[in-house]
Amino acid sequence: MPRKVGASNRDRYVSRSKVRRREACAIGGRDDMPNRVAELCLSCSLCCTNGLFRSVPVRATEVAGLRARRLPLIKRGDEWLMPFPCAAHNGRCSIYSDRPSACRDYECDVLVALNSGQTPESAARSLLDRTNALVASIRTRIAGTGEFWADVDRFCKDSAEWRSRHADLLLDLFELHALLRRVDRKNG
Numbered sequence: 170m171p172r173k174v175g176a177s178n179r180d181r182y183v184s185r186s187k188v189r190r191r192e193a194c195a196i197g198g199r200d201d202m203p204n205r206v207a208e209l210c211l212s213c214s215l216c217c218t219n220g221l222f223r224s225v226p227v228r229a230t231e232v233a234g235l236r237a238r239r240l241p242l243i244k245r246g247d248e249w250l251m252p253f254p255c256a257a258h259n260g261r262c263s264i265y266s267d268r269p270s271a272c273r274d275y276e277c278d279v280l281v282a283l284n285s286g287q288t289p290e291s292a293a294r295s296l297l298d299r300t301n302a303l304v305a306s307i308r309t310r311i312a313g314t315g316e317f318w319a320d321v322d323r324f325c326k327d328s329a330e331w332r333s334r335h336a337d338l339l340l341d342l343f344e345l346h347a348l349l350r351r352v353d354r355k356n357g
């Protein structure tokens with residue numbers, strides 16, 4: 170199940186600015202997807218690289234296999250998590266056929282709409298491309314560790330002076346938030 174990460178002062182600021190923290194969850198692409206949908210998903214990677222989620226839950230039975238691949242894992246209570254950005258992501262998922270079940274089971278709303286014929290492929294691609302481009306652009310402007318939402322948390326300050334100096338960044342964060350809600354209504 171998705172799991173909320175504890176809030177900091179910065180989180181509260183970010184929440185007020187309607188840019189929510191991501192919850193720990195899963196990533197993309199069921200094995201029975203049509204090829205063109207699977208290809209779109211593989212070329213997107215938004216949910217592997219930290220734009221949507223902070224980590225992916227890992228079943229106890231999957232821990233040994235991931236450890237054998239030297240992938241970093243975190244134990245939180247009884248839960249195992251693989252932190253994001255996912256170390257298995259190297260442009261694309263490098264363990265696609267052995268990815269955790271949470272990754273296999275996850276479909277964002279874009280994939281669901283595409284599979285059901287509600288969204289044309291061009292619109293789906295355009296939405297995902299814009300979302301990924303915004304994440305990349307914001308990432309270059311917030312010095313950090315690479316953990317996207319934690320870096321946003323650290324970078325944002327709760328003051329009028331800071332907001333006036335970073336108006337462009339805030340507008341992009343608002344747009345990103347709106348796009349993420351379209352990509353995944355539950356977690357965006």
Ligand code: SF4
Nearest residue numbers: 197210213214216277
């Ligand atoms: S956001 Fe959607 S399309 Fe992109 S990688 Fe994740 S599941 Fe696939």
Ligand code: SF4
Nearest residue numbers: 196217255258262272
């Ligand atoms: S294991 Fe693969 S599909 Fe799962 S988050 Fe990492 S890169 Fe993405």
